[in-house]
Amino acid sequence: xxxxxxSAPIGLAFRLTPxxxxxxxxxxxxxxxxxIMIFPFIWMVSSSLKPxxxxxxxxxxxxxxxxxxxxNYYKVLFEQPYLTFLMxxxxxxxxxxxxxxxxxxxxxxxxxxxxxxxxxxLFGAVLAGITxxxxxxxxPIYVGIVKVGxxxxxxxxxxxxxxxxxxxxLFRQFFRTFPDSIIQAARVDGFTEIEIILRLxxxxxxxxxxxxSVFSFVAHWNDLYxxxxxxxxxxxxxxxxxxxxxxxxxxxxxxxxxAAATVITAPMVIAFLLARRLLISGITMTxxxx
Amino acid sequence: MxxxxxxxxxxxxxxxxxxxxxxxxxLIYIGPIIVVFAMSLTDYTLVSDYYEFVGLENYxxxxxxEPFRNALLNTFIYAGFLAPLAFGLGLIIAIAIQERxxxxxxxxxxxxxxxxxxxTAMALVWAALMDSRQGVLNGTLDLxxxxxxxxxxxxxxxxxxxxxxxxxxLVGFNMVLFLAGLTAIPKSLYDAAAVDGADGAVDKFLxxxxxxxxxxxxxxxxxxxxxxxxxxDTVAVLTQGGPNRASEVYLYLAYLEGFEYFxxxxxxALSLIFLIIVFAFALxxxxxxxxxxxx
Numbered sequence: 001x002x003x004x005x006x007s008a009p010i011g012l013a014f015r016l017t018p019x020x021x022x023x024x025x026x027x028x029x030x031x032x033x034x035x036i037m038i039f040p041f042i043w044m045v046s047s048s049l050k051p052x053x054x055x056x057x058x059x060x061x062x063x064x065x066x067x068x069x070x071x072n073y074y075k076v077l078f079e080q081p082y083l084t085f086l087m088x089x090x091x092x093x094x095x096x097x098x099x100x101x102x103x104x105x106x107x108x109x110x111x112x113x114x115x116x117x118x119x120x121x122l123f124g125a126v127l128a129g130i131t132x133x134x135x136x137x138x139x140p141i142y143v144g145i146v147k148v149g150x151x152x153x154x155x156x157x158x159x160x161x162x163x164x165x166x167x168x169x170l171f172r173q174f175f176r177t178f179p180d181s182i183i184q185a186a187r188v189d190g191f192t193e194i195e196i197i198l199r200l201x202x203x204x205x206x207x208x209x210x211x212x213s214v215f216s217f218v219a220h221w222n223d224l225y226x227x228x229x230x231x232x233x234x235x236x237x238x239x240x241x242x243x244x245x246x247x248x249x250x251x252x253x254x255x256x257x258x259a260a261a262t263v264i265t266a267p268m269v270i271a272f273l274l275a276r277r278l279l280i281s282g283i284t285m286t287x288x289x290x
Numbered sequence: 291m292x293x294x295x296x297x298x299x300x301x302x303x304x305x306x307x308x309x310x311x312x313x314x315x316x317l318i319y320i321g322p323i324i325v326v327f328a329m330s331l332t333d334y335t336l337v338s339d340y341y342e343f344v345g346l347e348n349y350x351x352x353x354x355x356e357p358f359r360n361a362l363l364n365t366f367i368y369a370g371f372l373a374p375l376a377f378g379l380g381l382i383i384a385i386a387i388q389e390r391x392x393x394x395x396x397x398x399x400x401x402x403x404x405x406x407x408x409x410t411a412m413a414l415v416w417a418a419l420m421d422s423r424q425g426v427l428n429g430t431l432d433l434x435x436x437x438x439x440x441x442x443x444x445x446x447x448x449x450x451x452x453x454x455x456x457x458x459x460l461v462g463f464n465m466v467l468f469l470a471g472l473t474a475i476p477k478s479l480y481d482a483a484a485v486d487g488a489d490g491a492v493d494k495f496l497x498x499x500x501x502x503x504x505x506x507x508x509x510x511x512x513x514x515x516x517x518x519x520x521x522x523d524t525v526a527v528l529t530q531g532g533p534n535r536a537s538e539v540y541l542y543l544a545y546l547e548g549f550e551y552f553x554x555x556x557x558x559a560l561s562l563i564f565l566i567i568v569f570a571f572a573l574x575x576x577x578x579x580x581x582x583x584x585x
Contacts, residue, residue, distance in 0.1 A: 026386050027393065033383065034400035037458065041403065043426065044415045056424035107311035116304035122312060129319045131572045133520060135541050136561045137322035139329065139548050143336060163314035193303050222408045224523045229549055243410040244527055254418075261411040272406040276399065279406070283463065284470040 041269075048072055048259035055254035072259035080256075081234060082242065082263055089239040092157045092227075093220045097213055100164045105209075108171035109197050113183060123172075129165035134226060142229055156230040157238070161220060167212050174208040175201055211282030214275050218268050239264040323565075330559035335552045348559035358560070360535055361543040364449060368539060369518035372453040372460070376514050379457070380464025381507075385499070387465070388472045398469070402462035409459055413527045416455045417442060442528060445536035452524050452537060460517060464510050471506030475499065512575040516568055540564060 046062050047055045049069035057065075076082050110116065111123055141160050150156045178201060186196050202209065227241045237245070243264065272279055330348055334341040352358040387397050404412070419426045420441035428438040441451040479498045487493075500507075522541045525531060531538035531546070538546075544564065548557030 023389075027390055030383070030386050030390070030393070030397055034397055037401050037404055037462070040412055040415045040419065040458070041407070043419065044412070047418070055418070056421070060426060060429070103311040103314060106307035110304040110307040114300055114304040114307070116301045116308075119304075122308060122315075125315055125320065129315060131568055132319055132323065132565065133568065135520065135522070135544065136326065136565045136568075137319065139554050139558050139561065140322035140325035141318070142549070143325075143554070146336065160318055163311050163318055165315065165319070168311060193300070193307075218406050222406075222410070224410050224526060225545075228526065228545075240408055240410045243408075243414060257414060258418075261414050264411045265408045268406045268408060269403065272403065273399070276402075280398075280402070280466050283466050 041265075044258050044265070045262055048255060048262045050255050052254045052256075055258070068255050069259075072255040073263070075253075075256050076259045076263055080260070081237075082239070082260055084235070085237050085239045085242045086263070086267070088154075088236055089221055091154060092238060093217045095154065095158045096161045096220050097216050099158070099162045100167055100216060101209065101213070103163050104167035104171055105202065106197065108168045109175055109193075109201055111168070111172045112175035113178070113180070114193075126165045126168050126172075130169060134160055138226070138229060145230060151230060152232045152236050154236070157227060157236065160226060164212075164216065167216070170208060170212055171205060174205045178204055207278075207281065210275075211278050214271065214279045215282045218271065218279070221268050326558045326561055329555055330562055332555045334555045334558075336554055337552050341555070344555070348556045349563075351556060352559065352563070357535070357538065357543060361538050361540045364536070364538060365519060365521070365540040368449045368453050368521060369515060371450055372456050372518045373511070373514045375453075375457055376460045376464055376518075377507075377511055379461050380510065380514075381468050381503075383461065384465045384468035384472055385495070388469060398466070401465050404459045405462045405466075407459075409523050410527050412459070413455065413524045416458075416524075417528050420451055443533060445533050448529060448533065448537045452521065452529070455524055456518070456521065460514065464514060467506060467510050468503070471503050472499070475502045508575055508578050512571050516571050519564075519567060519571075 042062060043060075046064065049067060049072065050064040051066050051068040051071075054064060054066060054068075107122075111119055111126075137160065145151055145156045145159070150159075182200065183196055186200060191199070222240060224240050224244070227238045228244070231237055231241055243261065331343060331345060332341045333344050333347075383401060387394055387401075390397070420428075422428060422438065422440045422443055425441070427441065431438050439447060442448055475498065479502065480494060483494060483498050486497075520541060521539050522545070525537055525539055525542045526545075529537040531542055540560070541564065544557050544560040547553045547560060
């Protein structure tokens with residue numbers, strides 16, 4: 001395309017053929033669509049800066065007529081327990097991720113590179129597990145947690161996600177591509193299997209591990225279902241769960257409600273903007289290569 | 291079979307490496323699935339430790355009771371609206387973005403942004419936008435001289451409104467999958483098709499893009515359907531199944547039965563049926579992908 005337009009006379013490149021009009025209309029529609037996609041964010045941030053009576057004003061302005069942003073955010077961050085909620089979410093997501101990596105990487109390495117009886121059964125269980133959502137297993141896990149008296153604890157909030165069968169599958173696919181000859185050579189050189197994992201396998205799989213980490217963090221930050229079941233106190237409430245509670249307080253403090261919504265949404269949106277390539281490659285790995 | 295000491299040591303090590311994951315898979319997946327099945331044959335409730343074996347009563351109760359049929363139908367209506375749109379729009383947006391290299395990054399970011407955003411929080415924003423009296427959506431309709439709608443308050447419209455919110459949250463995800471699939475199509479195929487006379491957009495799509503996109507399209511169709519069936523968050527935050535059970539979807543019903551009314555036996559039966567539906571989708575995908583390999 002580029003070659004054609006540079007070798008053609010300038011005037012020709014700008015002539016509006018029906019095809020070019022369609023192309024530009026398409027671009028216009030794409031940006032219109034993109035505007036619809038981000039409008040809720042713009043509206044949310046804008047409302048979080050407004051006093052309550054202005055949020056539903058019929059003349060919507062992006063920048064507030066009366067600036068109440070400082071009040072709203074001060075209330076959310078320092079007078080209401082949102083920092084605790086954010087911290088709870090962070091602790092739960094980080095705890096889940098660490099245990100997921102600790103359990104998935106060794107298992108994936110064994111499945112990818114070592115021979116042992118039962119490996120087919122284990123791999124079959126991993127594949128079957130990928131299709132089982134938490135909604136199906138929640139009742140027995142909940143009953144178990146109640147029986148051992150762990151309801152409303154961090155352990156209860158993290159437990160069903162301590163093993164990610166998806167991570168085992170993803171890492172196994174990645175580790176399989178690592179050359180056997182290098183592993184053999186390392187063994188001859190006196191590397192133990194643990195050293196092989198730590199010094200050869202993990203460094204070679206950094207993209208997959210990083211992508212999965214972002215993926216896992218975002219998924220559990222945004223999860224509502226499980227915290228709704230096992231969290232019963234304010235002290236353990238997660239950021240996502242607190243939004244459910246806001247529904248009731250929603251009628252009297254709109255500005256504050258949307259400041260809270262902004263504070264809760266911001267970490268994952270910022271994480272996405274920073275780790276965009278990683279997250280997108282993670283999603284692509286799940287689909288196209290999986 | 292004589293095995294060397296090194297081999298035996300490797301096997302022992304392998305068991306050590308898989309032990310934590312295996313134990314957790316037993317505790318988190320295999321055990322609970324067996325217990326769910328067993329529980330679905332009882333009238334167990336968390337409130338009392340006494341329970342009886344009731345056979346298939348929980349399953350026959352589903353067939354007889356209106357809430358089950360209502361929830362299943364609601365979920366199908368919602369998914370029937372959401373899944374085709376999320377698939378079709380995802381594909382169209384991906385193709386359009388692919389053709390506009392100079393805007394690709396920015397458009398990819400903008401369309402994907404809702405995917406990572408916390409849906410529970412954004413649902414509150416959507417509720418405000420969809421507010422029947424003061425919301426921006428009705429304001430816009432009014433401005434264009436169109437009748438205003440009671441988005442989340444009308445039993446006839448609430449499922450569509452929830453589907454619109456989910457479409458917003460989901461379309462960027464499908465777009466990214468399609469973009470990856472499109473990027474993998476060799477340019478030479480388009481050149482070859484052009485030599486054969488296929489140079490219009492529709493021709494190119496039908497002769498090259500769509501056939502080459504087969505596995506990606508199947509994957510997107512299946513994951514989108516499963517995601518659609520799993521709707522829970524927006525219902526829990528915005529409608530709690532209302533108005534008048536018009537948005538009581540499958541997982542929300544299972545949640546209410548299990549964790550609000552503590553009918554754990556019945557809820558376990560609902561969960562198992564849900565698992566069978568999800569398995570059916572996964573099976574379709576597995577069969578299709580085995581059969582259809584292009585390279």
